[in-house]
Amino acid sequence: TTAEETLVLIKPDGVARNLTGQILARIEAKGYTITDLAMLVPGRDLLVQHYAEHEGKPFFEPLVEFMGSGPVVAARVQGHRVIEGFRSLAGATEPTTAAPGTIRGDLGRDWGESVQKNLVHGSDSAESASRELSLWFA
Ligand code: DAT
Numbered sequence: 492t493t494a495e496e497t498l499v500l501i502k503p504d505g506v507a508r509n510l511t512g513q514i515l516a517r518i519e520a521k522g523y524t525i526t527d528l529a530m531l532v533p534g535r536d537l538l539v540q541h542y543a544e545h546e547g548k549p550f551f552e553p554l555v556e557f558m559g560s561g562p563v564v565a566a567r568v569q570g571h572r573v574i575e576g577f578r579s580l581a582g583a584t585e586p587t588t589a590a591p592g593t594i595r596g597d598l599g600r601d602w603g604e605s606v607q608k609n610l611v612h613g614s615d616s617a618e619s620a621s622r623e624l625s626l627w628f629a
């Protein structure tokens with residue numbers, strides 16, 4: 492097995508809705524290993540760096556504001572093809588269209604005042620994972 496690593500974030504909506512345990516349980520049930528874990532309210536600098544690829548997009552500022560609105564849980568997660576595997580567990584970006592069986596499809600709510608409440612973040616490539624892990628677990 493190739494031990495790959497990814498960054499998972501449980502976003503403020505997930506923590507506020509007391510879904511931390513359920514989400515971490517899905518990761519562990521799949522067979523992945525949580526090797527580091529932190530709860531924090533991320534500062535703007537960290538979030539701007541984390542979401543650098545989206546800077547300039549219309550949803551960037553609301554996204555950064557939302558992500559800093561309360562505690563998030565950051566997890567370093569290890570496993571075989573875990574980057575792709577966690578994206579698969581998370582489901583599509585929009586909870587409305589995310590497949591049932593996924594975290595976002597089963598638990599996510601993108602209606603109401605915000606469309607960014609999709610519970611989790613997962614790195615999208617090996618390069619992103621390495622960059623993001625060094626930001627969140629410096
Ligand atoms: P993902 O989180 O599935 O990797 P992404 O990297 O494209 O999605 O976007 C980062 C976050 O930004 C996403 O989780 C929710 C928010 N977002 C993405 N596209 C959006 C849009 N069109 N309008 C509002 N928010 C958006």
Ligand code: MG
Pocket residue numbers: 613615
């Ligand atoms: Mg992304």
